[in-house]
Amino acid sequence: MARTPGSIGRCCPLEKSSTPEPQIRNGDLHKRMQFDISTIVQGYAQGFFLMADEDSKTLNWYSSRERALIPLDERFRYPRSLQRVLNQNQFEVAVNRDFDAVVAGCADRETTWISPELKEVYSALHHAGYAYSFETWQGDQLAGGILGLVIGAAFIGESMFYRIPEGSKVAMVKLVERLRSRQFLFFDAQLTNPHLERFGAYIVSDREYRSLLKQALRRSCSL
Numbered sequence: 001m002a003r004t005p006g007s008i009g010r011c012c013p014l015e016k017s018s019t020p021e022p023q024i025r026n027g028d029l030h031k032r033m034q035f036d037i038s039t040i041v042q043g044y045a046q047g048f049f050l051m052a053d054e055d056s057k058t059l060n061w062y063s064s065r066e067r068a069l070i071p072l073d074e075r076f077r078y079p080r081s082l083q084r085v086l087n088q089n090q091f092e093v094a095v096n097r098d099f100d101a102v103v104a105g106c107a108d109r110e111t112t113w114i115s116p117e118l119k120e121v122y123s124a125l126h127h128a129g130y131a132y133s134f135e136t137w138q139g140d141q142l143a144g145g146i147l148g149l150v151i152g153a154a155f156i157g158e159s160m161f162y163r164i165p166e167g168s169k170v171a172m173v174k175l176v177e178r179l180r181s182r183q184f185l186f187f188d189a190q191l192t193n194p195h196l197e198r199f200g201a202y203i204v205s206d207r208e209y210r211s212l213l214k215q216a217l218r219r220s221c222s223l
Contacts, residue, residue, distance in 0.1 A: 143167030
């Protein structure tokens with residue numbers, strides 16, 4: 001979820017020989033994706049993720065030599081100050097109440113890898129039952145949210161944002177609780193940063209990640 005300009009350098013564009021089958025050339029990626037959701041899901045199921053180039057906005061498949069996971073066991077933690085917010089019940093939690101608004105919120109920053117084309121991809125994945133928004137609300141105001149994909153027993157976090165302070169942090173805590181209760185195997189944060197490390201994010205190798213992913217694909221979970 002932490003795809004900052006600094007972390008992008010740790011990713012590597014896929015070689016054509018490694019591109020999920022059937023092969024997708026960058027030039028016609030968007031056209032193919034509009035109709036072939038199974039190809040996109042297959043790419044994620046093989047451990048890759050999509051990101052638009054900052055300048056050209058061209059969509060590419062990426063991988064990372066290391067993967068960040070949010071723990072679903074006792075290693076998950078959060079700041080003590082956040083516990084006070086949770087105790088006050090300031091936020092209501094919802095799933096897919098306003099998916100498009102969450103995608104827009106995640107993309108609304110000075111530099112973004114979520115291009116208009118990738119927004120359409122997320123929308124298609126959402127309508128196909130793969131992409132979800134996990135949201136926090138205060139009344140009728142969207143406070144924050146996490147955008148992610150559910151594939152088997154894996155939750156693949158794509159991005160997060162907030163409009164009201166603590167909105168995304170509460171979403172993180174409540175999402176972990178939900179993933180635990182629904183018996184998800186892991187929560188993939190893709191790339192880490194100091195913010196995610198406050199929640200116990202830890203690093204696994206690409207090899208370890210793909211092994212976990214294979215296990216997750218043998219099961220079926222719903223958010």
